[in-house]
Amino acid sequence: MKSVQHAWPRLWTFVRPYRLKAAMTFLLALTAIPLALLAPLPLKIAVDSVIGNHPMPWAGRFSLPVSLAFVAALLIAITLLMYVQGLLAWLAQTWLGEKLSLDLRAALFQHAQRLSLAYHDRAGATDSVYRIQYDAQSLQFVLINGLIPLGVSALTLVGMVIVTARIDRQLAAVAMAVCPVLYWITRRFNRRLRDRWYEVKDLDSSAMSVVQEVLSSVRVVKAFGREDHEQARFVSRSKKRLMGQVDLARIQGSFDLAVGVTIAAGTAIALVIGVLHAKAGMLTTGELLVVMAYLAQIYEPLKTMSKKSADLQSGLVSANRALALLDELPEVPERPNARHLIRSRGHFRLDHLSFGYEPNRPILRELNLDIPPGTRVGIQGPTGAGKTTLISLLTRFYDPTSGAILLDDVDLRHYRLRDLRDQFAIVMQEPILFSTTIAENIAYSRPGAHHDEIVSAARAANAHDFIMSLPDAYETEVGERGMRLSGGERQRISIARAFLKNAPILLLDEPTSSVDSHTEAGIMEAMERLMRGRTVFMIAHRLGTLRGCDMRLELAESTARVLSAAS
Numbered sequence: 001m002k003s004v005q006h007a008w009p010r011l012w013t014f015v016r017p018y019r020l021k022a023a024m025t026f027l028l029a030l031t032a033i034p035l036a037l038l039a040p041l042p043l044k045i046a047v048d049s050v051i052g053n054h055p056m057p058w059a060g061r062f063s064l065p066v067s068l069a070f071v072a073a074l075l076i077a078i079t080l081l082m083y084v085q086g087l088l089a090w091l092a093q094t095w096l097g098e099k100l101s102l103d104l105r106a107a108l109f110q111h112a113q114r115l116s117l118a119y120h121d122r123a124g125a126t127d128s129v130y131r132i133q134y135d136a137q138s139l140q141f142v143l144i145n146g147l148i149p150l151g152v153s154a155l156t157l158v159g160m161v162i163v164t165a166r167i168d169r170q171l172a173a174v175a176m177a178v179c180p181v182l183y184w185i186t187r188r189f190n191r192r193l194r195d196r197w198y199e200v201k202d203l204d205s206s207a208m209s210v211v212q213e214v215l216s217s218v219r220v221v222k223a224f225g226r227e228d229h230e231q232a233r234f235v236s237r238s239k240k241r242l243m244g245q246v247d248l249a250r251i252q253g254s255f256d257l258a259v260g261v262t263i264a265a266g267t268a269i270a271l272v273i274g275v276l277h278a279k280a281g282m283l284t285t286g287e288l289l290v291v292m293a294y295l296a297q298i299y300e301p302l303k304t305m306s307k308k309s310a311d312l313q314s315g316l317v318s319a320n321r322a323l324a325l326l327d328e329l330p331e332v333p334e335r336p337n338a339r340h341l342i343r344s345r346g347h348f349r350l351d352h353l354s355f356g357y358e359p360n361r362p363i364l365r366e367l368n369l370d371i372p373p374g375t376r377v378g379i380q381g382p383t384g385a386g387k388t389t390l391i392s393l394l395t396r397f398y399d400p401t402s403g404a405i406l407l408d409d410v411d412l413r414h415y416r417l418r419d420l421r422d423q424f425a426i427v428m429q430e431p432i433l434f435s436t437t438i439a440e441n442i443a444y445s446r447p448g449a450h451h452d453e454i455v456s457a458a459r460a461a462n463a464h465d466f467i468m469s470l471p472d473a474y475e476t477e478v479g480e481r482g483m484r485l486s487g488g489e490r491q492r493i494s495i496a497r498a499f500l501k502n503a504p505i506l507l508l509d510e511p512t513s514s515v516d517s518h519t520e521a522g523i524m525e526a527m528e529r530l531m532r533g534r535t536v537f538m539i540a541h542r543l544g545t546l547r548g549c550d551m552r553l554e555l556a557e558s559t560a561r562v563l564s565a566a567s
Contacts (some may be wrong), residue, residue: 005519010323010326011143011323014103014104014107015139015143017103018096018099018100021092022096022143024092025089025093025148026148026453028088028092028235029088029149029151029152030151030152030155032082032089033155034154034159035078035082035085036156036159036162038078039078039293041074043289043293049215056246062181062376080158093144093148094144096144097139097143097144097145098140100139100143100144101137101139101140104136105132105133106116107326108128108131108325109132110326111326112128112325115328115330116330116331116398118331118398119331120326124207126208127205127209127211128293130201130204131321133203133321134318135201135321136322137318137320138315138317138318138319138321138322139319139424141315142315145315161176170273171270171291172439174266174269178265182259182262185259185262186259189251189255189258192251193248193252193255196244197248199244200241200245200248201318201321203237203240204241205243207234207237207238207240207241210233211234252280264524270291274288299435332397332398332399332545336415338415338419339410339414339415339416339419340415340416340419341407341419341420341422341423342419343504344423344504344505344550345373345408345504346373346374346408346423346504346534346535347371347372347407347409347535348369348370348371348406348407348535349369349370349371349405349406350367350370350371350403350405350406350419351366351368351404352366352368352402352403352404353384353393353400354366354367354401354402355389355393355398355400355401356401359401363385364390364393364555366403367390370555371535371551373535374534374535374550375535375536375550376523376535376536376548376549377535377537377549377550377551377553378538378540378546378549378551378552379391379537379539379552379553380546380552380553381525381556382556387509387555390537390555391426391509391537391539393405394412394505394537395420395421395424395507396421399413407420423446423504423505424506425498425499425502425505425530426498426507427494427495427504427506427508427527428506428509428510429509431490431493433485433490433496435477435478435480436477437474437475437476437478439451439474441493442457442458442496442497443500444497445497445498445500445501446500446501446567449500453500454474454496457496457497457499457500458496458529460496460529461492461493461495461496461498461499462492462523463489463496472493478493491523492526495518495527503534506531506534507537508536508539508540510539510540528548536549
């Protein structure tokens, strides 16, 4: 857990592009200070100059109706200006806060996409989602809800003390005597609040992960009748978060109580001294009322400063969590001077390739294999033998523990990642579609493709006929993860996507395992066309699916070695 001080310079990098707008927003907020100083003035004039016999400030004496009209007009004008200032400041702060949050959120999302699969496997998607969606608001909390009010309150305090001191120095000194006490209270509580906020946010993310897991696997939950179990799991984690929030409320309430009692004590002492001064003729009744009004306004910024200092702990904790995600380094880095690759020949060589997700548990060990361009490689073996892992290594989702994979006689680690992955088209066991139209899903592999190219790819994948039978044809929305379509229909769209990409290397990860034999025949016919002229790696449990492969690679579960490779 890094110190909150670590967050300040990092957060400034996001604020810097908007520093002029931030300064203008702060100056706009500062205009509240003179308005706050003017607020008690109508009361003083009414008491001293309308009820009493003192001359009207900046003028002589007026008749009672004129004096009352002046006091009323002054009160309305000051109130109107305060509301206009509040509206303008609110709009400016809202825009700036939301823009800063958007920039940080976008940076987090971009970085999360670049992180290696190993990080997402380890941390889970929900934690990243929470940091992107919620912790990214820390800039708004820190700057707009924290630093600007703190700065305005501090300058308001200075102004109020100066004005009060001009009326009665002793009362101003009494008012300021509470500052050291408030500072000590704030320091004492801030640490406790910050530590508790870390725990609560982790618990919040944990409860959210249950929701994400269940809703993304709702079919499995329903199929096994586990709704009550998942409900209990969610409630259990949420209760821990609830207790954390209650503890936070207890700490915050104790803090507010300590601040309130301190300020009340200061106000009481100031009131006693003020009344004695008024009795002694050192203050007029109007001046006493103004001084007490100013004291209330002195204590209000003091209260705000104490409270905002405590509230800042939540924002700084969120900031550290967001920045911690940015600090994560991809485990599959790209070299500074990585090689460009336009179109590969598709010649692979596995050179003493070994890999394991954990150091002492290798999945693949000492694989040596030469795969000429255009070869169809069938990969078979029991679950856990490393079939999908090998595919992930080819695309550099992971790097080998030892050894190397060479493409066209160059180590994969020497290529630009984007160029390398452009060489692959992938058809997976469970096709992934996005909640948009069929046309956009097919064009996902080649953004900007012409509609005729999309249709041509769909025809090649034996998908055109069923697409045209849908009410909106290619503009049909497929729903979340394509669940409005059948498994075979989703797979054909996935194959059409691969056709449209027209990559030199094709990866097929059990593409027909979840469809019936009739659908499989249509898919295999489309894939036969797709495989022509490409280097192909096909994973399949059914040996019949691998019948047309030039080379068969059999992986054993226990040793993860090549047991046979036959042409």
